Amino acid sequence: MENPYILTLKGVNYIIFDSSYGKDSSTSDAQLALYKAAIKQLQLDKNLTYVLLTHRAMWTYNKMKSKYYYGNLTQQIAFKDLLPSNTLFMAGHAHYLQTLDMQSDYDQLVIGNGGTQLIKVGNTIQKSVDIDKHLANFVYSRSGFGYSILSNIDKKFRFYNQNGTHIGECVWLLDKQQSSLSCQ
Numbered sequence: 001m002e003n004p005y006i007l008t009l010k011g012v013n014y015i016i017f018d019s020s021y022g023k024d025s026s027t028s029d030a031q032l033a034l035y036k037a038a039i040k041q042l043q044l045d046k047n048l049t050y051v052l053l054t055h056r057a058m059w060t061y062n063k064m065k066s067k068y069y070y071g072n073l074t075q076q077i078a079f080k081d082l083l084p085s086n087t088l089f090m091a092g093h094a095h096y097l098q099t100l101d102m103q104s105d106y107d108q109l110v111i112g113n114g115g116t117q118l119i120k121v122g123n124t125i126q127k128s129v130d131i132d133k134h135l136a137n138f139v140y141s142r143s144g145f146g147y148s149i150l151s152n153i154d155k156k157f158r159f160y161n162q163n164g165t166h167i168g169e170c171v172w173l174l175d176k177q178q179s180s181l182s183c184q
Contacts, residue, residue, distance in 0.1 A: 035078035
């Protein structure tokens with residue numbers, strides 16, 4: 001595992017974290033300790049806002065075959081209360097576009113719809129979703145190839161299909177008292 005680092009661009013603090021180590025559905029004491037130590041060495045300021053960029057999604061919600069896929073268990077356990085509350089996770093790994101506005105956990109954007117073989121998730125917004133005993137205010141999903149652009153000016157994530165057509169957007173409100181993501 002590569003050591004994480006912080007990159008600040010135009011006032012936005014990005015944590016670059018290597019989550020390629022391990023599996024999504026299981027973890028170990030050694031892996032949990034490794035992830036916790038890696039984040040602690042960054043000495044994060046709890047008063048700042050961060051976007052954590054990584055490969056594996058901390059949270060996701062999709063049925064694959066006959067079983068639900070909820071994201072990466074190691075990150076869910078290791079990072080609980082370790083990062084500032086205003087931390088947004090951005091990942092790929094799961095081959096679809098999904099935004100998860102978590103009630104009391106870190107919010108998640110999954111931008112994996114540039115991958116090779118996409119997974120169908122539909123074009124839906126599901127409300128009050130139970131993600132393995134963690135509640136999401138909503139899960140916003142989009143199928144099909146595409147990409148996302150973050151605007152630092154208005155804190156909007158704009159989503160486009162492979163033809164460059166605007167298909168939706170989310171604004172990050174930075175207020176965990178209510179929903180911190182608003183998507184259309």
